Amino acid sequence: MKNKTRLLEEIEQGKTLDELVDTLEMRRQTVKAMIELLVHQGKLKEVDCNSSCDDCPMSKSCPVPEGGREKLYVLAEEDEASD
Numbered sequence: 232m233k234n235k236t237r238l239l240e241e242i243e244q245g246k247t248l249d250e251l252v253d254t255l256e257m258r259r260q261t262v263k264a265m266i267e268l269l270v271h272q273g274k275l276k277e278v279d280c281n282s283s284c285d286d287c288p289m290s291k292s293c294p295v296p297e298g299g300r301e302k303l304y305v306l307a308e309e310d311e312a313s314d
Contacts, residue, residue, distance in 0.1 A: 234257070238265055241254055242266075242304050245303070276305060278302075
């Protein structure tokens with residue numbers, strides 16, 4: 232449970248998968264599995280990096296250069312409202 236909360240906090244700060252792996256000191260596959268579970272549970276949603284950066288919820292803090300291939304995630308709207 233503590234890892235899940237920390238993962239959500241780090242994702243909220245806009246960290247990439249590589250940064251999450253380093254920060255959480257976990258295997259890449261473990262972090263990916265946790266993210267996939269949180270997406271499935273509706274806690275996270277994937278940011279569509281194929282759309283315009285101007286419309287992106289991560290536009291002010293995006294760590295990925297425009298046109299990058301890194302997957303980014305943000306908290307689902309219902310979780311943002313509960314803070």
